Amino acid sequence: MNEILSVRNLNKHFTEPEDFHVLKNINFSIQKGEFVSVVGKSGCGKSTLLYLLSTLDTNYTGEIFIGGEKVSGMKHKALAAFRNEHIGFVFQFHFLLPEFSALENVMIPAQKAGKFPLSEIKDRAYEKLKLLDMHEHAHKLSSRLSGGQAQRVAIARALINEPSIIMGDEPTGNLDSANTQTVFQILKDLSSSGKQTIITVTHDSEFAANCDRIIEMKDGEIIGDEKMR
């Protein structure tokens, strides 16, 4: 067993506009290389859970361990460095920086990490774009890309630091079925290589059905956890 992420007694409340118990005593763990979908009705707390796992939201009780390290209670600055190294994000919207080219957008997290010289970062970023078949658009300004293209660049950006976990909040939510298929295949390939673990929130039942595991939520609780293979 090779546990990459585990969660113990996770609880979260929103206090505005009134007290709202959005996550209720969540417990689960995820193995390295798993491709996990989190499903459930809109408003059941999927995104909220994902932002806790991603360490962006620190306002909760309970414990989160990532790669054996307890991230709950870590300082903000340490968490920023931790995210940079271990977590890659893909959102429903691509959130590319509009003034930068596709290649530069992919390079930025690696430049922040500062592990490699600039020329090597450039090569690696180009490799990632190639992996997503976006290398021909490498020097295009990101604001000039179509939705599907931008989302693929965003995935390349999530991969640049070789994170152990990739988290997606409805990463195909804005894409047509052809692009959805492409993105799904890319994520699938990444997880089956065994290096990357993938956790995505999705509405798309077909997308979920093709994953390794489905966690189903309702009103802030996990009501189902099913391994497909």
Add this chain to the structure above:
Amino acid sequence: MISRVNFKIAKTHLLAKKKQTLVAMLGVTFGIGMYILMISFMSGFNEYLSDAMLSATPDVHLYNDIKTDYSHSILSDVYDTSKYLSVVHHPKPKDIQPNIKNPLAIVNSLKSDERVLAVSPQLTTQIFYNSGPVQINGSLQGVNIIEDAKLTSLRTKIKTGKIESLLTTSNGILMGHGLSKKLNVKVGDAVNLATPKGNSMRFRVVGTFQFGVGSIDNIRSYVNLASVQQLMGKNSQFITDINIKLKNNAQSAAMAKELKNRYHYVSEDWKTANASAMVGITVRDVMTIVVSFTLLVVAGFGIYNIMNMTIQNKLKDIAILKAQGFSAQDVRQIFLLQSITIGVLGALFGMVLGYIMSYGVYSLPFPSNEMISITRFPVTFHWYHYVFGLVFGIITTFFAGFFPSIKAGKIDPVEILRG
């Protein structure tokens, strides 16, 4: 310490909004430029004035003032005041001599003082310059001109003639330039001088001088000490003023106090004598600082606004940067770098603009004026004004960018990324 990627992002943001960046920068440029123009002009004017005033003012001026203390009466010496109530209505000063007693002893003692550079005893009086039927009121200083010239910059202020001619000409007079023009006299011409008591004497103009301030050039003349003593019918010991130049004029105030205590005459240092001019200098300095500060604060608010706007427009970018591992400190740096860049570039251009404007003003002819004799606007070009402008501009923009940057660092990415 500042990571290169932060630099790159800051640079890209600035270049992406060139117009906005330029407007913010021009605010600083204008503020610094105006500051440099004002301070150069004001300090030029101040330096000109203090040079003109001080070059004609001794470090310490010792003289005998007419007493106006009427609280004691000699009636009590004559009548027994315990028996009579004696009152004097409307007393007037007696005809006291405004001269200094035993001036030679004072002069000699001053000359042996090692703080003193030069001493000039003189006899100063009000005088009427007669030019045909017209009488012009002025002042006459009887001096040993060679000694006196050591105290002032008279030698460099001679406009026509020579100082030494005063010694070689009997009854020569060295006249203020403005005065000589009013009297329409030139070197070699004769002029008739009359004291308020009615004595008069003819003098021959041997030269004119111009200190550059009307309050001297339009009223003052120098003649030999013996000539005034003769004109006023006084003996060769009759001295009203002793002017002193010190080796270090910063000691003037202390020296003036000491002499006052020692000799019980009025003793004035140059700052006190030029109090009104000094006030003018202070007022101009304060005005310059207030106006420049206002301009820079306005420029600062401009930058503050623009930075706040930029951050509002960049909420998504800030959120994604944070999600990707940029800390609050990184985000602060990115935005602070932008405002500091605007500040540094704006201030550098401001220095250039300030120099150009100052040079422009310097090239303008100064409107001709009774009181001040200069042909161009007085403008200084001191490097430290420019350095101060640069530093002040950068500090202002730093603070203008500081608070928006703190705000940017605090932005919670979750709210924004949820969409």
